[in-house]
Amino acid sequence: MFLEGFVTGMIFFLTPGGRCEEMEVIAEMGSKAVLPCRCGIKRCDPAAITWTKAGKGTVWRRQTSGLQYWGSNWVEGGTQRVRCPHSAFVHGDYGLQINSVKVEDGGVYSCRVVVGGHITGRQVMLRVIQGKKQNSQLTTFCQYQTKLARKLKMTTTDVFSLVSISPSSPMWGDSMSATCSVTPWPNGASVKWMVNNRPLWSQPRSTSNKPGSVVKERATEKVAGNWTCVFNHKKEARTTAVLSVRGIVQPPKDDTKVYAAVGSPMTLPCVFSPDLNPTSTVFEKTGVGKTLAFSRSLQTSSDASVPIQEVTSEDQGKYRCAGTVQGRRLARTMQLVVAKIIQSKKKGSVGLTCQLSDASEVTKYEWVHATYDLNGTKSDGPILKEQTIYPEHGGEWTCQYYGKEGFLGNVTTQVLTQLISSQSGQKPSNKGVVIGLSVLLVILLLILAQTYKNHQRRKRVFRYPAMETIVHTVSNEREEKEKSRVKA
Template sequence: MLLDYFIFGLITILMPGAQCEETEVFAEAGSQAELPCKCNPSSPFIPSIVWSKANKGTVWRKQKSGLQYWGSSWSSKGTHRVQCPHNQFERGNFNLQINNVMAEDGGIYSCMVENGGKWAVNVVILRIIEVSVSSSVSVWGNDVSISCKVTPWPYEASVHWMLNNSPFVPKTENASNNDTTKSIVREKATARLAGNWTCVVDYKGKEGRASAALTVKGIIHPSEDNTQVYAALASTVTLPCVFSPGLIPSNLVWEKLKPEFLFKPGPSRLPSSFSQSSPSSQRPFDKSATLKEVGFEDEGRYRCSGTIEGQRLTRNMQLVVAKIDILSKKTGSVTLTCQLTDTSKVTDYEWVHVIYDLNGTQSVRSIQKGNTLSISKASEENQGEWTCRFYGKEGILGNVTYHIQTMSHLSGPKSSGGSHNTAGVVGLSFLLLVLLLILAQMYKNHQRRKRIFQYPALETIVHTVSNEREERNRVKK
């Protein structure tokens, strides 16, 4: 490098009236690099221009006659990788454009412009930045390294990394703090490392960038351990365990972890309603499980694990069960509370009264905050669904619903159907009263006859008198 500077310095000395400027240019490998060369035109005529590279000879030159020449390494089968746009010459712009730059293109270039017997020399140092990944597609848990290479390397330059447009901070600092060490990142492949890596190099007020993508395959859903899954009591819930597309794990195992094992949780018996296959997906990389009729005792931690390329991948998750409890049943009122088996991620509660009309259209009548809801009267106006929604820092976590019809017998005015029942009771009571009167009259007649049959002689006399009276009446006639 020092020899190259010496050569270009010698050129400026030997050329009368030569003026020399030095510029740093960074370019990402595979992109187009533009090397600046600007001179104040001292003549209306097109000057002679020579672009060359140290130890490589001429890159491109143009004579005053207009003839152009390309170096052998810059032209192949009539295709030129370098060009100097003529439409900028009148403005004194003689920039050189290099397409699809490579690491070997890095180095020192000179632009010499001769006009009116005077030479202007511009020295440009082109540095090619290239980011490479040990494996662009890495399996979760494997070693991965991302390196940043600059040709030629700028000593005393500062290097830092960006991951997905955010500064990247390694979990473990390197023992050496030099820039060469900083240009390499070595980590275990996790979802945290997936995305676009950008190496940023700062040197003498200039900044260069180059990027490369890293894809990490493994369990993509849930993306992190100890993700909480929320389910309402007696509902059906899916425990997610989705691998990257194309990965089909072997030796897949689902386990429920005992809560007493804090550091090394041991397996426990899975719930009876647990199903290791998810009916919602037929994809071979989706190994989610389902729980039907979730019970309060089903809460806790679950683990899904499978083997990919000899690497055992696991993902832990926590099932949180929600239910609505009736705290009190006073006359004309009821109090509901929204209860969860784990409230560590819950920041707010919201009660929503959902009503459906005859067309099935849903509407919200009222909203209340807090995990406890008191309803003054379980009347017709309070019928419908009362849904408790619970929220975390990133939005809604889940909900659980209670149907008000199940407690309509507690209090409230009678429905319109009650009037028909009342009329029926009144009519039946009147009929029973008439029957009682008839029975009372029949009983009274029966008692009268019973008293007469107690005096048979009197009955004979009465009968004889009655017969004689009838006989007289017959003789008179």
Template sequence: MPLEYLIFGVITFLLTGAQCEVTEVFAEAGSQAVLPCKCIPSYPFIPYIIWRKADKGTVWRKDRNGLQYWSPKLTQRVRCPHSQFERGDFSLKINNVMEEDGGDYTCHVEHGNQVVEKVVTLRITKASVSSPVPIWGDDVSISCNVTPWPHGASVRWTLNNSPFVPQTGIASNRGTSENVVREKATARLTGNWTCVVDYKGKEGRAFAALTVRGVIQPSEDDSKVYAAVGSAVTLPCVFSPGLIPSNPAWEKLKPEFLFKPAPGRLPASFSPSKPFSPHPYDQSASLNEVEFEDGGRYRCSGIVEGQRLTRNMQLVVAKIHSSIPSKNTGSVTLTCQLSDTSEVTRYEWVHVVYDLNGTQSVGSIQEGKTLSMSTASEENQGEWACHFYREHVLLGNVTYHIQLMSGLSGQKPSGVSHNTAALVGLSFLLLVLLLILAQMYKNHQRRKRIFQYPALETIVHTVSNEREERERNQVKK
């Protein structure tokens, strides 16, 4: 008897065309999930459709008389579009899915003589952050949950659409549907996180945003700021909006202390942020007139929620050095010098020409760190700018002016004027020495003549003394 019942069941299954398939569906929490259930249309029969969830009973049902039934808990979120029935599509849509919606669903369709049953496993993915807006240096964890967890699945993380490489490692505990990234909060963690779950050819994704509060500009330590000698420059130090640091401070770090930098003396033209600035989160400082010796590392800091946040940056100063050959051949060599060239990969010299109206135009362009030119040529007169690049990114520039009249470099007339002043001073000093020597010689000759006649000298002194005595007696009378 049992064998006969088994054979009867198999024959009934084959005659009715019943089918059973299992489909994996991933949906992120809060999104819409579509549970597929499709079969070949069979007109003109009215289908009987029922969706069930394992251990939860009926989710949605449509009888042949057209009446529908919804689960009380899903009335507002579940629907099965009638417009697709004619195409044999009886897929179930669940809006704003929650983690408790995950599980196995069964679609049962009786369409004429055709009976279709399909099993759909709905897995809800969700990414969460322990603290969405941590302070720089805090412990932070980003979790990836899948309900129910697909055993044997692989999980990977991306940050701002790039694969994330952890510094402290990824902690996995798939038995509890958890995959966690644990890191110290830094600017590199800021952005959009994506948890990607791969399972049986299907891919599930979940997203989370993380913002680290602290010094947001510069965004990372050892950022470089470029400035030309004689120009003004701003050293940025901007905290996250809403963060008001207490006891803000600026320091210039001594270069000899590599592992534990020690503070040095700030430049004379250094100007910190004003105490009563309208934007207290902006603690940027400025140098009114940069000198080449001002290049180096600087550090800004401030106390936020009991911890001191710091940011190091480097000021790179650029200048143009001119050299003239020992033999005056009417030429000059310009060299573009930077206090730090670690980022520079290319130098470019641009000749800038101004017309009578002050309109600027770009002349010749030459490559290289040094530039040699003839100062006698009118074509070389005007302004030359040295542009320095990292690959194709312009880092900064510094300009140099060649005198229009003399055709000499800006530093050569200065040198000539210094030499002329020195020559004039030396000539004047020599003239004074000659006059003193001449006077000394005359005095010597006069004394020499007087010493030849000592008696005459005695008479002269006696006469002079008698005259002075008579004048004093007349005054007394």
């Protein structure tokens, strides 16, 4: 099967005459190719044009009178495979259009344009590849440097794939080959293969005078994905194709982690390629020898997954699914990671911790508080990015956990509003007790201070009894005088 890709045109540089003497065009077998050729002077029409191929003679020829001739090898069933669009002649464009390109069409073509006494020559290398035509474009270009300093000229053809895969859809464990071919293969060309953006070889391999680069591998999940052929010959051309390996497609590889929340339903995946009908399927928990029951409707299809109605903490661990396809035993292992939320109390606060049975692939946590209005409309509050939080509000709290490649799973819990309120209400009552005791202590200290002052005053007075008598007498006399004044 040929897969999609793209190829870019490759350029040879200019000679001192200011005209592009050579260039390369890459086209796919069965497609249309355009070999560029332009007149080297300002006024080119009428002109005599001759296209030839090295070793094959004339391909197409047109005289100044307008008569055209085709080589015998370029006519099939009365239809010419080559032509030069007359509408482009007025612009000095005498490009040769080849329809239904064949592998043997590859080679060196020469264009000769004669206008009066002026002769312009061009050479174009056509390289033919085997692939599937795609809906994209290949642009080949040649920079013309004439005395008039003409602008960049462009010639456009279709874009094609360089890569072919055999067999077209290999089974897991089969031998497969990938071919990157161009005809004719240029001397000194190098090819580097990339699989999922990683080099297949540590260094590019030089493959001179060979029809293509062939890679043979064993079809496994490691080679499934994007295959890129990097073809380098003076300029680089890349094409990427997708290789799918038939077998167990879900989980995509061994030891895949599957995440689920405690109390929620989930399905342990074991899905074969759609065209496969496995037999003797088995799903078991490794280490304990526990075999899981299949749904009868699933056993007769390519889906051998096992549903779990309600996940518990005991369900965590490693599982293995297997089935026989075309006499070959295929198996895949996976790990079920169970997530739950642990509630705790610390210093009068309620804590929520997002706990996973295996958090080795988790890179961050996010907590979301959901609230509902009277109409049942849900709204999310601010996101908290910690594994453990101490919420100030009750209700629905969801922990979402993420890995390097994005979202992994989530787990939800309900926090009682009364619990949050009671815990938060304890804080102001404790403060009130402390404040009350502090005020009482201050009052007691003031009373003690005043009592101490009175005691000290009495001690000073008792040292002089006569003084106390005099003071008492004077006080009595003053009171008597005031009474007498009132009576008078």
